Amino acid sequence: MSNLKIDEQCTLIKDYGSNISIEQLKTSFTVCLSVLEQINNLNMKNMFIDRIIRSLASVPYRNKKLADHELIQHELLILIRNNGIIDPLHRRETFDSQTENLLLDTSTLFVHLSSNINDTNIAAFKHLFLQKVLIDELTHCLKDITMHSHYLTTNSSLLRSVGLLLVIFKHFHDNPLNKKEYALILPIFFSVAQCLCSSRALQTIRSLESNFVQKLHDEHALLLNTMPWYLQWYSGYRETRHLLKVHRILLTEFTQWLINCHPDSYRHCSSKFATMLRHISYFLVRPIESDHINLFSDEFFHQYSQLVSYWSTVLASTLAYSSDELNTKFNTQIIIQNIYNLSLHRNVLNFMKTIPNLITMLLKLTDVNNDEIQLNAYRCLGKLMDETDIKTMTNPEQLVHVHVEFLVKSIDDPHKTERFSSLLESLKSKSDLVTIQREYLNVSSDFVQHDQVKIEFIKQNALSLLIQCVRDDRFDPIKVRQIALEILVALSFDNNACLVLKHNDQFIDQIRSLANNNQSSLQRAAEGLLWKLEKEEEAFTNTNKFNSYKYDIMISYSHRDQHICHRIHEQLTLDGFRVWFDRDCLRGSTMMGMADAIENSECVLICMSNYYKQSVYCQSEAHYAFERGCQLIPILVESNYKPDGWLGIIVSGKIYVDFVRTPFQSAYDRLKSEINEQSHRQQLEISNQFSEYSHSVTHSIIDLPTCITQWTDEHVKSFFQQIRLEHSILRLCTHMDGHRLLHLYEMCLLNRESMYQSLKFELNERYRVLLSVTDYISFLDEIKFYVPFMSTLVKPAPSTFLSITLCNIL
Secondary structure (H helix, E strand, C coil): CHHHHHHHHHHHHHHHHHHCCHHHHHHHHHHHHHHHCCCCCHHHHHHHHHHHHHHHCCCCHHHCCCCCHHHHCCHHHHHHHHHHHHHHHHCCCCCCHHHHHHHHHHHHHHHHHHCCCCCCCHHHHHHHHCCHHHHHHHHHHHHHHHHCCHHHHHCHHHHHHHHHHHHHHHHHCCCCCCHHHHHHHHHHHHHHHHHHCCHHHHHHHHCCCCCCCCCCCHHHHHHHHHHHHHHCCCCCCCCCHHHHHHHHHHHHHHHHHHHCCCHHHHHHCCHHHHHHHHHHHHHHHCCCCHHHCHHHHCCCHHHHHHHHHHHHHHHHHHHCCCCCCHHHHHHHHHHHHHHHHHHCCHHHHHHHCCCCCHHHHHHHHCCCCCHHHHHHHHHHHHHHCCHHHHHCCCCHHHHHHHHHHHHHHHCCCHHHHHHHHHHHHHHCCCCCCECCCCECCCCCCCHHHCHHHHHHHHHCCHHHHHHHHHHCCCCCHHHHHHHHHHHHHHHCCCHHHHHHHHCCHHHHHHHHHHHCCCCHHHHHHHHHHHHHHHHHHHHHHCCCCCCCCCEEEEEECCHHHHHHHHHHHHHHHHCCCCEECCCCCCCCCHHHHHHHHHHCEEEEEEEECHHHHCCHHHHHHHHHHHHCCCEEEEEECCCCCCCCHHHHHHCCCCCCEECCCCCHHHHHHHHHHHHHHHHHHHHHHHHHHHHHHHHHHCCCCCCCCCCHHHCCHHHHHHHHHHCCCCCCHHHHCCCCCHHHHHHHHHHHHHCHHHHHHHHHHHHHHHHCCCCCHHHHHHHHHHHHHHCCHHHHHCCCCCCCHHHHHHHHHC
């Protein structure tokens, strides 16, 4: 009689399939549970449980009905867990084929259900699976697999079931775990790591044939696919010694096997084999989040260089055979994902730049009709290409468009939280070197730091998206909000972007609030942006033109270049120079401390490297020093580095001191000579400026003719005195009459921003005087009263971009 009731419910579930309601399932669950509780014979009970599980397979797990929280917490599923997983694992030495099948079927059911974990059912799933007895049995089973090889060769159902159970627990890592829950499942991590460190794991790699077309056995699937995937980016785990141990045992063996496979055979790789390659390669190259990945870069550089060379060869082979087959695209996804993961290691990225035709091949991938392939190709290009490469691209806007499009698609999707933060990180990666008070974005190549990329980001309205990231409290403060702030700091060096941000009052209020946040890294990023939007101009306005300096030298450098910079600092100090050097951290506000150091230093050393150029904080230092008219001395601290973009502009026309190709002492002697020469030259300039200043102050003011064309050079001087610009623009106009001044005004009207930059640069170079925006606007406003009507017909070039952007933001 009991079996009839269960059969009826199983038939009902099968007949309704995807159309069955949650209430109907609850009723069926309750009926089946009442029958099973009355059965004492274990084999019979397990037979009915397996029948129930097979009927549930007719309800597609993707429609999520079975994952309803009321069903997940139903007592029937607890009974199925106990009889279908815990008991078989406990009896693994003696169980029969029926029990094997039950374990496999139960594990398959639960892995499907766990793929639908969400905020509404997470508590029910935790109650079902985060049980010590279940975790203990799984851990003991993993230890037995490690110690006794017969499990790997004689029991394929057990291996598949263990693999599925690991997938279930991996799904929990996509959701927040408290400390108690994390500690409860941590033994699984240690057991998996121990298994991968065993001799059996090495033998499993050695058993692979030297090609990509072989059949994978269950042993391969567990040890080389599921286990590496389980350990990869293990949430909350910050100790790397166990991961390093696995790498030291497996990486060389895996690398040797891979490079012995003929690249052409990869095109015929099955999706199952390709997935295995994806997971083990990902784990061995990028086992933890990128902000700690440098721990692996140096020790495994040789193997990583071999891997990136090999995957580049495989890519070339794949591109030689054009195909739109789905399997080919999937395999290509894995190639480009591996290349991108390897590019996250700074030293490997430098090596990648020497691989012939790699950029050309990546550019070809940008035309492939596949979002994942395009995205990772552009991410790689963003790291490999310099300013010149990007400017020569036929479609640089597409480079940005792909990133922006993916960000827009994933920003509000709760299932793509990790993807979204990863995309932001690829634009402006987090530092792997954090000091208490100062952070540098010392990444191999911050994509958004390229000038052309900045322009495209602003054109494509990415500002509104980044502002949303900063203002919305639901985003992770470090993985999203901090990175968004740092991207905005980089973009704020563009005048249009800066104005848009300044005009968003609510956003400015939010930045001020974050600048007082007690999370140091988020606070520093907010301070950096607030400096660019508000405080930098104030600092320019308060400039003391005849400064007495507290320091002879300030050293502006990236902390990644600290070794050579520390040595330079020590030698300068020994020679009696007063040096400002941020060895550890700044006291007080980061940006204000930086500004104070620059204002009180006679000259600034710009320690040029890729790290320096790709840091927005280094850019802020260099930009402020440049705008203030400081004496700048550029020094090279990275081999083969050529400054481009914003850094190329700042050091243009200056002679570099090369500390890479020149022996240290020779380079230092040249540096010291340059410092002394610039100091002497600046003292002469200050003396001349003071004399000129005194002369201009005593110049008498005379009445001005109403038409500028009637002015003499004396009238011009008197005009600038009356509007109190005798110490700035007048210095460039001392020998101008009215006609020439009118011509200058018309040039300003034709291109206001360009002329402002030109006048500011000339004043800075010739007189070490700053031209503020306020003084420039005052000149344009005051002179128009004396300009003939016909001259006012000269119109400035139209600029619609700012108004469009403001509309989009506001």
